[in-house]
Amino acid sequence: MKQVTNKMSIKLESRSVNESFARQTVAAFVAQLDPTMEELNDIKTIVSEAVTNAVVHGYRDRLGIINITVRLFEDNIAEIKVKDSGCGIEDIERARQPMFTTGDEQRSGMGFTIMESFTDKLKVQSKLHKGTQVTLIKKIRGREERQ
Ligand SMILES: Nc1ncnc2c1ncn2[C@@H]1O[C@H](COP(=O)(O)OP(=O)(O)O)[C@@H](O)[C@H]1O
Ligand SMILES: [Mg+2]
Structure with a gap:
């Protein structure tokens, strides 16, 4: 098992106004792994989808609490x-099938497919x-390995 090197958690009310707060907070925390812009955008997208x-499915007809936990592991892995x-x-x-949705016509049914394609494991x-509970694991390769 890899060692946890850092972690954080936040609790939010399931208001859609909190989506951008969640997305930016998680991205700011993962930034310490020195990700590329593309990796950071992937992180924002998957947090946003989850x-x-x-908000729209889990707490369809009421307000509830969303828990977000981020753990960083050795070798630049973010969970x-x-x-x-x-x-x-x-x-x-x-x-999890592409295009499956129980939502209205505004929903594409592609959320899980996007989360899967932007992470190493879903x-x-x-x-x-x-x-x-959705668990997303992504290895941050960063700038070094791209050169
Ligand atoms: N947190 C959740 N709580 C309850 N149902 C969910 C949740 N996340 C996803 N689902 C179900 O999975 C379906 C597919 O999700 P997704 O791929 O994100 O597509 P979309 O959100 O466009 O419907 C949703 O339509 C919903 O039925
Ligand atoms: Mg969705």
């Missing part, structure tokens, strides 16, 4: 967890009426 899902205590997902495998845990 938090949006908690981001976004957890809600909302309605949960009935069929996780189906929910784990979705969910229990109906209990909530959902």
Whole structure:
């Protein structure tokens, strides 16, 4: 097991105005791993998708609390967890399919597909009426290795 080198967590109300706060806060924390702009944008996108899902799906008809935890590991690995205590997902495998959505026509059904493509690993845990936890793992390669 790799050692944790740093960690932080925040709790937010599930208001869509908090999406940009979450996105920027996580990106600011991960910035200590010296990511490229592209990697930082990937982090912002995946946090945004996960938090949006908690807001619009998890807490569809009410306000709730979203927990975000970020842990940094040796070898520049970032692990981001976004957890809600909302309605949960009935069929996780189906929910992860591209273009599957239970939302309205504004939703593309591509959130999980985007999260998967911008990370090294995506784990979705969910229990109906209990909530959902999404774990995103991304290795930050940074500028050095690109040269
Ligand atoms: N936090 C969550 N709580 C409950 N259901 C969720 C959550 N996240 C995703 N889902 C379910 O998975 C589906 C697919 O999510 P996603 O790929 O992000 O597409 P979209 O958000 O556009 O519907 C959602 O339509 C919803 O049914
Ligand atoms: Mg979504």
